[in-house]
Amino acid sequence: MMIQLAFDRMTIDEAIQLGQRVREYVDWMEVGTSLIKEFGMESIKALREAFPDKTIVADMKTFDNARYEFDLCYASGADVATVMGAAPTVTIDVCMEVAAQRGKRVMVDLLNTPVPHLESIYRYKEAILCAHVSKDQQEIAGERQSLEWLTQIQRIGTDGPRLALAGGITADDLFALSRVKPYVVIIGSAITNAEDPVAQARKIRETADALKGEMLCE
């Protein structure tokens, strides 16, 4: 399984410094939406340059203007870019087309995607679908909305697109989440806000490795 580390609410330099400390424990590195909003494409270019051996995910959360935004992300060095599942079908179609033209990948963020719309998203077999509990849901609810989240995950199934999971995930959650066989587990604050990010990243890696066979591998 892949561990994707999300960098959010920090500077580009802070992201690179932290990434260098934990690089051996993570597979994919995400340029978080907050970095892209604050620093633009420079954030993607800088992480690409700093981590040439890692899969770089641009969490662009595109909702419209897909060709322009996905071309920007891929030209800046992203291997994967994200589009919202609630976006118009034509927008997701264009993301898939641009990715195919460039030999890159698409992650569809299912945050707040209406259930009837989910059905049309399952047909994107080449995409990675991301079941996501938002930061606001995590903060306002005051606790993990795991039940709602797991219900959503069960709807995805395992025979179509690959599955990513995100939203306040910690090392302690990995065992429970392994039953849906995620392809990527996205972890941000559990590492980036930890007192000892290296120890947390190592713990997450070791836990994930112990669950090998429960997760999909590349």
Ligand SMILES: O=C(CO)[C@H](O)[C@H](O)COP(=O)(O)O
């Ligand atoms: O997409 C995101 C926020 O919109 C984050 O990258 C994702 O939720 C992972 O971060 P955390 O583990 O802190 O929730």
